[in-house]
Amino acid sequence: MSGNEWSVFCLFGFFIVLVFVSGIYCILATRNIIRAIVGWELLVKAVTLLMTVVGYVTRQTALIQSFIITIVVIEVIVATVAGGIALRVFKYNDDLDLRKLTKLKG
Amino acid sequence: MGLNIFLLIAMTVAAVWAVIGRSLLKAMISLAITSIIITILMFRLDSPLAAVFELSVCAGLITVVFISTISLTKPMSHSEIIEQSRERWKRYWPLPIIVVLVGLGLAFMNIPKDFPIFQGTSKMDVRTILWNMRQLDLFGQIIIIITGALGIVVLFEEKRSDEW
Numbered sequence: 001m002s003g004n005e006w007s008v009f010c011l012f013g014f015f016i017v018l019v020f021v022s023g024i025y026c027i028l029a030t031r032n033i034i035r036a037i038v039g040w041e042l043l044v045k046a047v048t049l050l051m052t053v054v055g056y057v058t059r060q061t062a063l064i065q066s067f068i069i070t071i072v073v074i075e076v077i078v079a080t081v082a083g084g085i086a087l088r089v090f091k092y093n094d095d096l097d098l099r100k101l102t103k104l105k106g
Numbered sequence: 107m108g109l110n111i112f113l114l115i116a117m118t119v120a121a122v123w124a125v126i127g128r129s130l131l132k133a134m135i136s137l138a139i140t141s142i143i144i145t146i147l148m149f150r151l152d153s154p155l156a157a158v159f160e161l162s163v164c165a166g167l168i169t170v171v172f173i174s175t176i177s178l179t180k181p182m183s184h185s186e187i188i189e190q191s192r193e194r195w196k197r198y199w200p201l202p203i204i205v206v207l208v209g210l211g212l213a214f215m216n217i218p219k220d221f222p223i224f225q226g227t228s229k230m231d232v233r234t235i236l237w238n239m240r241q242l243d244l245f246g247q248i249i250i251i252i253t254g255a256l257g258i259v260v261l262f263e264e265k266r267s268d269e270w
Contacts, residue, residue: 014212015114019121021208022201026125029197034176038133041168042121048160049144056151062232066240068156072163073247077254079168083175084261090179
């Protein structure tokens with residue numbers, strides 16, 4: 001790896017780790033379903049950017065882009081279904097608090 | 107490189123704000139800003155097609171879906187907001203400190219620079235790879251989209267009056 005590519009990888013990797021930490025903290029600390037999905041979105045975005053950087057460094061941007069497109073499709077479907085579940089939970093509990101999800105039966 | 111550093115700092119600030127911000131709506135807008143910045147970074151890293159997907163789907167569609175979800179839920183009253191903001195502060199104040207500490211830890215970490223890395227020389231176009239080499243991925247995407255649509259239908263299915 002040349003010096004320029006190494007510095008690009010280190011620079012991006014540094015900030016990607018920070019975004020990843022923010023996402024994990026959000027999932028661990030929140031009590032709101034929608035904010036938990038926000039944390040998950042941050043994790044996926046960090047991974048997407050990491051893959052882009054790895055593709056750039058290894059000069060495989062075309063292959064990596066096809067993977068990223070797949071990730072984006074999966075991300076949007078999971079986010080939409082999670083939003084639907086959040087709405088359903090709100091309809092039953094009148095609240096988005098994760099601690100009130102204690103009536104799972106049926 | 108200077109622009110990259112500025113964009114990466116802005117991305118991190120937007121991500122942290124999406125977590126610690128009080129309003130869910132503002133959190134969604136911060137998430138969209140994070141996506142937009144990632145889009146610009148992807149353009150700068152020679153991945154224009156992925157960047158377009160990120161911009162239209164992640165920054166656009168997901169934001170619209172979640173703002174619709176938030177608008178369909180009940181907003182908190184003023185007293186609830188004040189009560190919750192004190193409790194929120196107790197839970198979220200460590201995050202900026204953790205981010206700074208992790209950043210400092212990474213800055214002083216001695217990463218070996220000489221690990222081997224495979225560098226391809228393929229000059230194939232992304233469309234060729236997607237349509238000729240990764241066809242199974244496309245089938246997988248179609249199945250995921252159908253599964254998601256069915257999931258939403260099941261989630262929002264109303265009970266019929268003659269149901270027993």
